[in-house]
Each structure stands twice: as C-alpha cells, then as structure tokens.
Amino acid sequence: MLASIPLYERFQRILASKSPAKSHTFQPLWRIGLGLAVASASMAVAALVEVKRREAAHKNATLSFFWLGWQYLILGVSDMLILGGMLEFFYSEAPDSMRSMSTSLSWCSTSMGYFLSSFLVSIANSVSGKFGKEWLGGADGNHSRLDLFCTLYGLSTLSKVLNYIYWAMKY
Numbered sequence: 001m002l003a004s005i006p007l008y009e010r011f012q013r014i015l016a017s018k019s020p021a022k023s024h025t026f027q028p029l030w031r032i033g034l035g036l037a038v039a040s041a042s043m044a045v046a047a048l049v050e051v052k053r054r055e056a057a058h059k060n061a062t063l064s065f066f067w068l069g070w071q072y073l074i075l076g077v078s079d080m081l082i083l084g085g086m087l088e089f090f091y092s093e094a095p096d097s098m099r100s101m102s103t104s105l106s107w108c109s110t111s112m113g114y115f116l117s118s119f120l121v122s123i124a125n126s127v128s129g130k131f132g133k134e135w136l137g138g139a140d141g142n143h144s145r146l147d148l149f150c151t152l153y154g155l156s157t158l159s160k161v162l163n164y165i166y167w168a169m170k171y
Helices: 004-018 028-058 065-093 096-130 146-170
Strands: none
Touching: 004 065, 028 065, 028 146, 065 096, 096 146
C-alpha cells in the first residue's frame, strides 16, 4: 500500500500535465469507487490463483509463493485508493469541528469490513456445509474450496461497488 502512494501521485501528475482541463478521475468519490472496483478485481485474481494452486497440488507439483503477490499488490492499491479517498473526502466536506471524528469513521468502517469478512466465512461454511462439504476448513487446504469463497467474496464486493455508485451519484 505504501509503495503504491508515490506511484499514484506520479500517475496523477502525468495525467494532469497532459490534460489541462480538470479531471474528475481523482476526485475523492471517484477514487473510492475505483478502489472498491479494484478490490473486487483482487478477489477475482485470488480465485484464479487458487484454481491454479489446486491444479498444481492435484498434480503433486508446487506453485511459487510469489503467485500470491498479485492479489496482495492489487489489494494494496485498492486500500490506498479507498482510504486515501475517504480521508480526502472527509477533510474536504466535513466541518472543521468534525474532521477528527470523520477520520475515525473511515478507520471504523475499514475495521467493520474486516469483521464482517470473518462473519462471511462463517456463513459460507454454514451454507456450503448444508449442501455437502464446507468450503473452508479442514486439515488439508487442497480439499477446501477457497476459489469458490473468493468468487463469492468478489461478487459481494461487486454488489458493494454498485451500491456505492448509486449513493455517490445521489450525492
């Protein structure tokens, strides 16, 4: 996430120098929406990597640990866009007396998202267990269905993007 901030700033300067008209691409609400979309893409990448890892495991081959880097790289960029956009939005829109509380709300929403993600794991295991075998869990990760969970999580994030777009356009 930290490495993506200077890259983002550089990319923003390059685009600003080529386009004299003010671009809406880097406004806070656009930045948050782009970050949410990128988070959904990171879950798609995670699902694809898990499919590749399971195929390799069934062939008794190994897959390099560095395949995980792609999803974490994309997720870091997503976090930078979302958190940076939220902080920028709160500082530009909130009254001076509410700025520190707004900053706290951005971190609270992030932590609540992580908490709800663990709740989603429990729900996915409960529902998938009723239809056969739990997706996540067990001693052997090669028999779990992390790819299906990542797909479910990606679709959940995509619905969050659509919900966000609806409310952001009303703002």
